[in-house]
Amino acid sequence: MAARKSAKKPNVSAEELTKYYRDMLLIRRFEEKSGQLYGMGLIGGFCHLYIGQEAVVVGLEAVAEEGDKRITSYRDHGHMLACGMDPDGVMAELTGREGGYSKGKGGSMHMFSKEKHFYGGHGIVGAQVPLGAGLAFSDKYKGNDRVTFTYFGDGAANQGQVYETYNMAQLWDLPVVFVIENNQYAMGTSVQRSTKSPALWKRGEAYGIAGEEVDGMNVLSVKEAGERAVAHCRAGKGPYILEVKTYRYRGHSMSDPAKYRTREEVQKMREERDPIEQVREMLLTGGHASEDDLKAIDKEIKEIVNKSAEFAKESPEPALDELWTDIYA
Amino acid sequence: MTMIEAIREAHDVAMAADDRVVVFGEDVGFFGGVFRCTAGLQAKYGKSRCFDTPINESGIVGTAIGMAAYGLKPVIEIQFADYVYPAYDQIVSEAARLRHRSNADFTCPIVIRMPTGGGIFGGQTHSQSPEALFTHVSGLKVVVPSNPRDAKGLLLASIEDPDPVIFLEPKRLYNGPFDGYHDRPVTSWKKHPKGEVPEGNEIVPLGKASITREGSDVTVLAYGTMVYVAEAAAEATGVDAEVIDLRTLLPLDLDTITASVEKTGRCVIVHEATRTSGFGAELMCLVQESCFYHLEAPMIRVTGWDTPYPHAQEWEYFPGPARVGEALKKVMEG
Numbered sequence: 001m002a003a004r005k006s007a008k009k010p011n012v013s014a015e016e017l018t019k020y021y022r023d024m025l026l027i028r029r030f031e032e033k034s035g036q037l038y039g040m041g042l043i044g045g046f047c048h049l050y051i052g053q054e055a056v057v058v059g060l061e062a063v064a065e066e067g068d069k070r071i072t073s074y075r076d077h078g079h080m081l082a083c084g085m086d087p088d089g090v091m092a093e094l095t096g097r098e099g100g101y102s103k104g105k106g107g108s109m110h111m112f113s114k115e116k117h118f119y120g121g122h123g124i125v126g127a128q129v130p131l132g133a134g135l136a137f138s139d140k141y142k143g144n145d146r147v148t149f150t151y152f153g154d155g156a157a158n159q160g161q162v163y164e165t166y167n168m169a170q171l172w173d174l175p176v177v178f179v180i181e182n183n184q185y186a187m188g189t190s191v192q193r194s195t196k197s198p199a200l201w202k203r204g205e206a207y208g209i210a211g212e213e214v215d216g217m218n219v220l221s222v223k224e225a226g227e228r229a230v231a232h233c234r235a236g237k238g239p240y241i242l243e244v245k246t247y248r249y250r251g252h253s254m255s256d257p258a259k260y261r262t263r264e265e266v267q268k269m270r271e272e273r274d275p276i277e278q279v280r281e282m283l284l285t286g287g288h289a290s291e292d293d294l295k296a297i298d299k300e301i302k303e304i305v306n307k308s309a310e311f312a313k314e315s316p317e318p319a320l321d322e323l324w325t326d327i328y329a
Numbered sequence: 330m331t332m333i334e335a336i337r338e339a340h341d342v343a344m345a346a347d348d349r350v351v352v353f354g355e356d357v358g359f360f361g362g363v364f365r366c367t368a369g370l371q372a373k374y375g376k377s378r379c380f381d382t383p384i385n386e387s388g389i390v391g392t393a394i395g396m397a398a399y400g401l402k403p404v405i406e407i408q409f410a411d412y413v414y415p416a417y418d419q420i421v422s423e424a425a426r427l428r429h430r431s432n433a434d435f436t437c438p439i440v441i442r443m444p445t446g447g448g449i450f451g452g453q454t455h456s457q458s459p460e461a462l463f464t465h466v467s468g469l470k471v472v473v474p475s476n477p478r479d480a481k482g483l484l485l486a487s488i489e490d491p492d493p494v495i496f497l498e499p500k501r502l503y504n505g506p507f508d509g510y511h512d513r514p515v516t517s518w519k520k521h522p523k524g525e526v527p528e529g530n531e532i533v534p535l536g537k538a539s540i541t542r543e544g545s546d547v548t549v550l551a552y553g554t555m556v557y558v559a560e561a562a563a564e565a566t567g568v569d570a571e572v573i574d575l576r577t578l579l580p581l582d583l584d585t586i587t588a589s590v591e592k593t594g595r596c597v598i599v600h601e602a603t604r605t606s607g608f609g610a611e612l613m614c615l616v617q618e619s620c621f622y623h624l625e626a627p628m629i630r631v632t633g634w635d636t637p638y639p640h641a642q643e644w645e646y647f648p649g650p651a652r653v654g655e656a657l658k659k660v661m662e663g
Contacts, residue, residue, distance in 0.1 A: 069399070071395075101432065102430055102431060102432045103432050105429055105430055105432060106430040106431070106432070110430040110431075111431075112430075112431035112432070112434040112435055113434065114434040114435065119395075119398055119399075119435060120427075120430075120431065120435075121430075121431075122422075122423070123422070124418060124422045124423075127391065127418060127419060127422055127423055128423075129391070130387065130388050130390075130391020130392045130394070130395065130419065131391055131392070131394050131395035131398065131423060132395060133388075133391070133392045133395060134391065134392035134393060134394055134395020134396040134397070134398070134399075135395040135396070135398065135399050136395075137392060137395065137396050137401075138395070138396045138398075138399035138400055138401050139399070141351070141377060141396075141401060142400070160387070160415075161385075161387040161388055161391060161419075164383070164385035164387055164388030164391075165388055165391065165392070167383055167385070167388075168382065168383060168385070168388055168392060171383070325429075325433075326428050326429045326431075326432060326433045327428070327429050327467050327468055328428070328468070328470075328492050329428070329436070329490075329491035329492055
């Protein structure tokens with residue numbers, strides 16, 4: 001149950017590395033574009049960008065299999081893109097259009113996909129955690145060999161219902177991976193200012209749940225830890241906790257004065273530990289890709305993102321009648 | 330049979346018919362529920378289908394929502410309605426809203442059962458009637474049965490229903506009927522016509538009220554325990570009241586209400602819950618909106634007071650036949 005250090009020399013193919021690079025870059029460029037559209041007034045209200053945390057979802061999606069489920073909080077764009085949801089539909093939901101995943105009824109924080117087994121997108125801190133255990137319960141009840149990735153942040157880790165869920169998940173041996181995305185700030189409150197028990201994964205020990213801390217800036221470390229977690233769950237040993245140490249470069253949401261940390265802190269993280277740069281470096285120094293190859297990927301991603309923005313601008317606004325649909329069956 | 334037996338039988342019928350139905354809550358499995366509503370189900374269907382949970386209402390409801398989103402039909406018990414508040418976030422933000430915000434990709438067919446109301450000296454934390462907290466929430470359905478027959482049929486309908494249902498069971502009615510007076514002997518459910526419960530899967534549809542006493546002077550809108558109080562008050566005063574047992578508060582059977590008030594021209598609304606922002610306020614508003622020109626007197630509400638639910642003064646607080654009778658006489662003078 002001890003924290004492990006990631007392998008120094010990862011055994012990873014060029015194809016895999018390229019995929020991680022591509023998937024992480026898609027999230028980053030998509031989020032940058034979201035930020036732009038927000039600035040232009042095309043996206044209103046709440047918008048929580050995932051920039052800096054890309055390695056978490058990309059690393060864990062690398063170990064997910066068909067039928068595995070994922071559920072998360074409101075910082076959800078990255079999760080959706082990583083599990084293969086259509087960027088057009090995500091962006092159009094951000095702009096509140098008919099072509100959005102929830103036809104404009106959900107917005108940034110509330111999107112879903114049955115096809116991709118993505119159970120949202122939840123706007124209340126911590127509220128998705130018991131739902132994740134319930135999904136895992138269903139899989140177990142049905143005799144499926146599937147796992148539910150239940151994501152929440154360091155802020156949610158202080159919510160009581162998380163511990164209610166830990167207790168039940170372990171009691172019933174539910175196949176759920178609790179992924180604590182510890183980006184170190186619950187809005188403007190650092191972990192140090194919210195708890196004297198900052199090793200969040202260790203709290204699972206009180207319930208007998210295995211877990212570990214993971215370098216969330218390194219996609220290979222995340223993947224490797226994810227493999228252990230998923231193997232544990234699929235073997236019927238119950239839940240597993242991954243406390244993934246990550247960092248968000250942008251504000252909590254779009255209106256964040258950022259007084260709670262220094263620019264230098266953010267800058268240092270970007271320069272020294274950026275998840276995309278790390279993979280880029282591996283690709284280049286390992287001789288897996290040339291600058292030109294990477295440029296071609298950049299170009300391709302840019303086109304996908306631009307297309308999603310165009311789609312999100314052109315998709316019509318939902319009719320007012322839409323508001324009265326799907327309240328009841 | 331008693332209301333408890335009827336509720337148990339509804340579980341049994343639903344579990345036998347559909348293995349997606351799972352039943353759980355605090356003391357629900359091994360012990361069979363604090364009021365015994367789930368007794369015998371674990372022995373019959375096994376621990377995977379009827380089981381105990383830790384004492385954590387938010388977690389119980391939250392996991393049920395997740396199960397429902399992926400193909401199960403959880404029927405869960407909150408031990409007392411007074412214990413539901415920790416789960417309110419899950420009910421409002423998740424259960425009620427999942428269908429809408431996921432554009433119907435995911436739905437939440439759960440039933441949350443809970444004993445409600447007073448009359449058993451439960452004091453503040455075992456007597457409350459929180460129905461208005463749920464009728465205020467779009468996406469929920471709210472059901473309050475008043476007798477064994479309805480309890481079984483409405484519970485079966487609730488389990489069949491594709492949306493989340495709050496199922497409030499008036500605990501005063503569980504074991505014995507309540508003939509309106511707390512200090513007089515009652516007819517047992519065994520001899521009561523509504524204690525006769527049809528076998529099998531006979532549902533009572535949601536959204537349909539029942540006229541339990543026909544009358545021409547005044548319409549009384551009531552639900553749960555108050556149905557019997559209203560009937561007793563009508564007998565005691567001689568006012569020819571038409572008593573409507575709403576049975577489902579959301580969706581509400583406004584057609585039956587409107588037809589009755591248009592006939593009688595008067596309306597009294599009765600509930601145990603506290604007065605301010607109680608469901609009676611909504612009923613009064615709806616009747617005003619739909620029947621204003623038929624009303625011959627101002628409507629009257631008879632409700633619990635705006636105090637915490639009392640212990641010692643339970644039967645003063647409780648809107649009994651005397652208070653309801655006064656309202657009937659007063660509305661006839663108007």
